[in-house]
Amino acid sequence: MEANAPHNADRQAADSQAKDRQDADGQANFDRVIAEDSRIEPKDWMPDAYRKTLLRQISQHAHSEIIGMQPEANWISRAPSLKRKAILMAKVQDEAGHGLYLYSAAETLGQTRDKMMADLIAGKARYSSIFNYPALTWADMGAIGWLVDGAAICNQVPLCRASYGPYGRAMVRVCKEESFHQRQGFEILLELAHGTPEQKHLAQDAVNRWYAPALMMFGPPDDDSPNSRQSMAWNIKRFSNDELRSRFVGMMVEQVRVLGLTLPDSEIRFNEDTKKWEHGPLDWNEFHEVLAGRGPCNAQRLERRREAHDDGAWVREAAAAYAAKQSLKTKEYAA
């Protein structure tokens, strides 16, 4: 033991030097890839903070898809026509699919889906606050599609070019389906807005309730968004929160006219100097309250996820036990 001690110390020092060299090479390669606006892949060296940031963002995004299924799934059983029922089912199913790709993308960063799910259920992980608002009427299926998916697309299209390969590629497919969802939402509202006075009222009421929460989906104003700058430097985020929000408002202003509805914001205007759309004040206090878990449906959404997870535990155990037995049989057969 004693005689080996100096030897070990030498080896440790050598290992540590080798790691430093690897890190330095890795960092240089990473910096070059980012500077070239090219892509980082799972096996490439990456700074811990980059990995952590991405893992947080991608898993939050996956959780948002999964929790986001709930407000819409509530209306599958009551959809007012069979065609709308089919479209809604397909949409909620797409969201499960998005959750799956995104969890897979996050897994490439070294986290298991089980762990991410456990964090979600334990209330340790975040998801988009928008899904903590209730879907009260059928028209909400329209407003969620048009405004919420619309805002999500504005956020997500630039993510197709995110520097992390698996994320960017997952987003390409997600965005294609999201844009379909947005058009479906628009069409629901269009039909309602041109329907009976009662239907038109439902549509306007839903737009009134979802407008401000949708605008807040882009995140806090730029001067209050501490993580944005680093994410932009890493080519994960391409545009600032306020920039995306302004662009979104411009799109909605055009589209709401076609719907024959109005946006509940009398201060929307196009600023000729900045060439940007501006909107009225948003209640950031409410945003932070919902984010802190004090929104209208936070507890209910998590409870529903927890219940599904717990109810399904015996099924997952059975599938795992069966798979283990099958692979044992295959091995015995091979031997």
Added chain:
Amino acid sequence: MNAVPMGNESATRITPGNALRPEDIALEVRTGLAKPTEDVAEYALRLGDDGLILAQRLGHWISRGPELEEDVALGNIALDQLGHARSFLTYAGGAWDKTEDDLAYFRREHEFRSAAIFEQPNGDFAATIARQFIVSYYQFELYRRLTESSDATLAAIAAKAVKEVDYHRDHSAQWVLRLAGGTEESRTRMIQGLKQMWPYVAELFQDDELTTRLAETGAAVEPSSLKADFDRLTGEILAEAELEVPDGPAAPGGGRHGRHSENLGYLLAEMQVLAREHPGASW
């Protein structure tokens, strides 16, 4: 016979990339290209109601499955069933100048023609799988034969449906094997699920005057003629899973004539509530 002409003008022809949609059938019905006889319409109503009620049940699993993959899979099966239902109901409605939505949302409980198994509550995942196992093996045998129906529209709907139901068979059979051969708990639950659902098997294979008349014209087959294949194929899976075919008395049945279990009323109340709040509205 009111078969759809099978020439190029028919939208129901099955060609790759040109899958049959309810809208195509609606168009044929509207333009008079397809018009079911009263008997065929009654029969299509039965099959449409089976799919609709099952889709309504399965839809509940979306966002509640034991794994995300099952949210997707059960959602897919629900969508397929709803698709078949829309086609059958649209076609049935052609006899009475009704749309699929008139039939789905504005009929009363005793006017539904689904068999009792379709309205059985989801129960736990094993009960849902047991129901799906029975239903998909039944539907596969039925649709396989209906592809040769003398009624071209029924044949076209069946040709699309049979391919989809084949996947449903595979999905449910895989789960029967997994649950039976998984853990002690899953095996107990699988046995319980099958026991719960098996009494409703008999009704699926009961002939009546309508099916006898339609079998004579070649538009449909007698349900009883599907039973041997159903027994053989489900028997093979159950044997592989080392499970017994549950015995015990059959449930009374009567769904084909509008006599349902206590379950259907609640299901319809939920499904129809919004449409009935706004009669005449379009969505």
